[in-house]
Amino acid sequence: MSNRLESLLACPLPIDDDAIVQMAHGGGGRKMANLIERLFLPAFNSPALSALGDGAVVEVGGERLAFSTDTFVVSPPFFPGGDIGSLAIHGTANDLAVCGAEPIGFSVGLVLEEGFAIDQLRRIIASLADASAAIGAPILTGDTKVVERGKGDSVYINTSGIGRMRPGVNVAPDRAVAGDVVLVSGPVGDHGIAVMAARNGIEFETTLHSDSAPVLPLVRALLDVAPETKAMRDPTRGGLATALCEIADASRAGIRIDEAAVPVRPEVRAACEVLGFDPLYVACEGRFLAIVPPHRAEAALDALRATADGETACRIGEVVADDPGRVVLRTRIGSHRRLDRLSGEQLPRIC
Amino acid sequence: MRHLDEYRDPAAVRILIDQIAAATTQPWTIMEVCGGQTHSILKFGLDELLPPTIRLIHGPGCPVCVTPLEQIDKALEIAARSGVIFCSFGDMLRVPGSTGDLLSAKARGADVRIVYSPLDALKIAAREPDRRVVFFAVGFETTAPANAMAVYRAAQAGISNFSLLMAHVLVPPALTALLSDPDSVIQALLAPGHVCVVTGYRAYEPLAARYRVPIIVTGFEPLDLLRGVLAAVRQLEAGEARVENQYERVARPDGNPSARDVLDEVFAVANRKWRGLGEIPASGYALAPAYRAFDAEVVFGLQHLAVEEPRDCLSGLVLQGRIRPTECPQFGARCTPEHPLGATMVSSEGACAAYFHYGRKAVAHGG
Numbered sequence: 134m135s136n137r138l139e140s141l142l143a144c145p146l147p148i149d150d151d152a153i154v155q156m157a158h159g160g161g162g163r164k165m166a167n168l169i170e171r172l173f174l175p176a177f178n179s180p181a182l183s184a185l186g187d188g189a190v191v192e193v194g195g196e197r198l199a200f201s202t203d204t205f206v207v208s209p210p211f212f213p214g215g216d217i218g219s220l221a222i223h224g225t226a227n228d229l230a231v232c233g234a235e236p237i238g239f240s241v242g243l244v245l246e247e248g249f250a251i252d253q254l255r256r257i258i259a260s261l262a263d264a265s266a267a268i269g270a271p272i273l274t275g276d277t278k279v280v281e282r283g284k285g286d287s288v289y290i291n292t293s294g295i296g297r298m299r300p301g302v303n304v305a306p307d308r309a310v311a312g313d314v315v316l317v318s319g320p321v322g323d324h325g326i327a328v329m330a331a332r333n334g335i336e337f338e339t340t341l342h343s344d345s346a347p348v349l350p351l352v353r354a355l356l357d358v359a360p361e362t363k364a365m366r367d368p369t370r371g372g373l374a375t376a377l378c379e380i381a382d383a384s385r386a387g388i389r390i391d392e393a394a395v396p397v398r399p400e401v402r403a404a405c406e407v408l409g410f411d412p413l414y415v416a417c418e419g420r421f422l423a424i425v426p427p428h429r430a431e432a433a434l435d436a437l438r439a440t441a442d443g444e445t446a447c448r449i450g451e452v453v454a455d456d457p458g459r460v461v462l463r464t465r466i467g468s469h470r471r472l473d474r475l476s477g478e479q480l481p482r483i484c
Numbered sequence: 485m486r487h488l489d490e491y492r493d494p495a496a497v498r499i500l501i502d503q504i505a506a507a508t509t510q511p512w513t514i515m516e517v518c519g520g521q522t523h524s525i526l527k528f529g530l531d532e533l534l535p536p537t538i539r540l541i542h543g544p545g546c547p548v549c550v551t552p553l554e555q556i557d558k559a560l561e562i563a564a565r566s567g568v569i570f571c572s573f574g575d576m577l578r579v580p581g582s583t584g585d586l587l588s589a590k591a592r593g594a595d596v597r598i599v600y601s602p603l604d605a606l607k608i609a610a611r612e613p614d615r616r617v618v619f620f621a622v623g624f625e626t627t628a629p630a631n632a633m634a635v636y637r638a639a640q641a642g643i644s645n646f647s648l649l650m651a652h653v654l655v656p657p658a659l660t661a662l663l664s665d666p667d668s669v670i671q672a673l674l675a676p677g678h679v680c681v682v683t684g685y686r687a688y689e690p691l692a693a694r695y696r697v698p699i700i701v702t703g704f705e706p707l708d709l710l711r712g713v714l715a716a717v718r719q720l721e722a723g724e725a726r727v728e729n730q731y732e733r734v735a736r737p738d739g740n741p742s743a744r745d746v747l748d749e750v751f752a753v754a755n756r757k758w759r760g761l762g763e764i765p766a767s768g769y770a771l772a773p774a775y776r777a778f779d780a781e782v783v784f785g786l787q788h789l790a791v792e793e794p795r796d797c798l799s800g801l802v803l804q805g806r807i808r809p810t811e812c813p814q815f816g817a818r819c820t821p822e823h824p825l826g827a828t829m830v831s832s833e834g835a836c837a838a839y840f841h842y843g844r845k846a847v848a849h850g851g
Contacts, residue, residue: 153588153591154591155587155588155591156587156591157587163821163822164822167822399485402485402488403485406485406488409832459843464527464528464529465494466492466494466528466529466530466533466706467498467533468528468530468533469532470527470528470529470842470843471842471843471844472843473840473841473842473843
C-alpha cells in the first residue's frame with residue numbers, strides 16, 4: 134500500500150483569494166488585520182491611526198482629545214438586551230472610555246433600506262437617544278441615506294465620538310510590562326451568544342441578554358484608584374483572547390491567563406459547547422479588560438466591584454517576561470496552550 | 485456545568501495520569517481515530533501531561549479532511565449553477581478545491597449557506613420550491629443518520645428539489661487500510677465514541693483480533709480520553725487485544741437501532757475515495773437505488789467528473805499518523821489557516837489546524 138499511497142499523499146494548492154472581499158475581512162481576525170496593515174495603514178500614512186488603539190488620541194490647542202468611529206451591521210437589529218441603536222452608542226462610547234477619555238458627543242450616520250418599517254426606525258432612534266443621554270454626551274451631528282430595497286439589510290449605523298482625555302492617564306496597548314495584572318470587568322461572551330440565539334436559522338433558546346452597556350462608570354471607578362493603569366481594551370469582535378493578543382503583540386510581553394479565573398456564564402459555556410465556539414473568542418459589548426500595575430490591583434478590583442456592572446470583576450492573569458508577544462492559557466486541568474488570534478470568521482455581523 | 489465539568493475535573497485527571505504512568509513499563513504508540521479527540525487532546529494539553537513513553541498519533545477521523553478534491557470540485561460546480569442553494573456545515577466552506585473554495589464561490593455570488601442540520605436544508609427546499617437545494621453530506625457514521633433522515637422525509641413529503649452531494653465515509657474500512665499497512669506503527673486504537681453510538685462496536689472485534697491491537701471505544705472529554713489511554717496501556721502491557729468500551733454512558737454494543745434502520749433504508753455501502761488513502765472498497769455510503777433521485781451527482785450529471793489529487797502537502801501522512809503536523813516543512817510557513825495547503829489545516833477537526841490554533845510549536849511548557 135505504501136507505494137500507492139505516495140502518489141496520493143497530496144492536497145491542493147492554497148487559494149489566495151484576496152482579489153475580492155470575503156466575510157472574514159470584517160471578522161476582527163487575521164484577515165482583517167492583514168487588510169489594515171497591508172492596505173489601509175500604508176495608504177493613509179497617519180501616525181495616530183498606526184497606533185491602532187480603540188480610538189486615536191490627538192492634541193488640539195494643548196488639549197488631548199480621543200476620536201473614534203465604529204459601524205454597526207448587527208443582524209438581527211433587535212436582540213435580547215439591546216438593539217442596533219443602543220449598541221451603536223455603547224460601541225463608540227466604550228472605545229473612547231478605554232482610551233481613557235470622557236465622551237463629549239457623537240455623530241450618527243444612518244443607512245436605511247427602502248421598505249424598512251418606520252415604527253422600527255422610531256424604536257432605534259429612541260434607543261440611540263436614551264443611550265447617549267445615559268452617558269451624558271449628546272448627538273452633535275448626523276446623516277441619513279436610503280438605498281433601494283434589496284441593496285441593504287434593513288439598517289446600518291455609523292457612529293463617531295470625541296472625548297476629552299483624563300489628565301494624567303496614559304493607556305496604550307504597548308505599555309504592559311512583566312508583573313502587571315490582567316483584570317476583566319465581568320463575564321465574557323454574553324453579547325455574541327445573545328445575538329446568535331436571536332438569529333434566524335439557529336434554533337436554541339436562552340434567557341441570556343446581551344451585555345451591551347456603557348463601560349464608562351466602571352472605567353471612571355478604576356482610573357480614580359489606579360490612574361497608572363497601563364492598557365484597557367473592550368473585547369468586541371474576536372473576544373477576550375483577541376484583545377489580549379493585541380496587547381501582548383503591541384507590548385512584546387507575554388500574558389498568562391488562568392482559564393478557571395475567566396468569568397463565563399453557564400448559559401454562554403453551554404451554548405459555546407453546542408455551537409463549537411470558544412467563549413474566549415466571543416464578543417462582549419459591555420466589558421473591558423485592564424492591565425494594571427501589581428500594587429494597584431487590589432484597589433482596582435475593589436473599586437470595580439463597587440460599581441453596578443462590576444460586581445464580578447476579577448483578576449484573570451498577569452503579564453510575564455516569558456513568551457514575549459504571546460498569550461498562554463493555563464487550562465483547568467493544569468496544562469498550557471497558546472491563545473492565538475482568531476482565524477477566519479467566527480460569528481459574522483455580531484456588531 | 486453538569487455532564488461536562490465532571491469529565492474535566494483536575495483532580496481526577498491527575499489520578500488517571502498517575503495510574504497511566506504506573507501502568508506503563510515501556511513505550512507505546514496509540515492512535516486516537518477521531519479528529520474531535522485530537523482537538524480535545526491539544527485543547528486540554530493532555531499529551532503534555534502523559535508520561536513521555538506514551539506517544540499519541542492522530543488518525544484519519546476528520547471527515548472534512550478525507551473528503552477528496554473531486555467532491556469539493558463537484559460542490560463548487562453545483563454551487564455555481566443558477567437556481568441552486570448550496571447548503572453545508574460551516575467546516576467545508578474553507579476547504580480548497582482545484583479553483584477556489586465555497587467561501588470564495590459565495591463571495592462571487594453563489595448562494596452558499598451554512599446550516600446546522602440537513603433538516604434545515606430540507607426546510608429551505610420546502611420553502612423555496614423553485615430553487616434546487618443541495619446539502620453537502622460529509623461525515624462518518626455519526627452524521628449519516630440525520631442525512632438519511634432528511635432524504636427519507638423529502639421522499640415522504642414529495643420534496644423533489646432537494647438532494648445530497650454524498651461524501652460519506654465509514655471508519656472500520658479506513659482502520660483496516662491503516663492496520664494492514666506493513667509499515668503501520670499503531671499499537672492500540674482509541675475508537676471514535678460517537679461513531680460507535682450509531683453503529684455499535686461489534687464491527688471492531690474482528691479488527692482487534694486480526695491485527696492484534698487493543699481497540700478502546702473512547703469519548704471526547706479529558707477524562708474519557710485518559711480512561712481510553714489507561715485501558716489501552718493495561719491491555720498492551722498484559723499482551724491483550726480486545727475491544728473495550730470506555731464510553732459506556734452513550735456507546736452500546738449494537739449502537740442505535742433506529743439510526744441503523746434509516747441508514748439501511750436510504751443508503752447503500754459503496755466504494756469511496758479518501759484524500760490521503762485513495763480508493764477503499766466498501767468504505768462509504770451512496771444513496772440506495774430507490775433514492776437515486778436525491779443524489780446531487782445524478783441530478784446535476786456529475787457522476788463522471790474525476791479529479792487527480794495534485795501532490796503539494798503532506799496531509800495524507802498526517803491522516804495516517806505517520807508524521808505530526810509540525811513535522812511538515814510547510815506547517816506554519818507556506819501553510820496556515822488563511823492559506824491552507826490542505827483540509828487538515830482548515831477543518832475544526834483537522835490535526836494541523838489543532839496544532840496551529842493551540843500554538844503547539846510555541847508554548848513554553850511548565851510554569
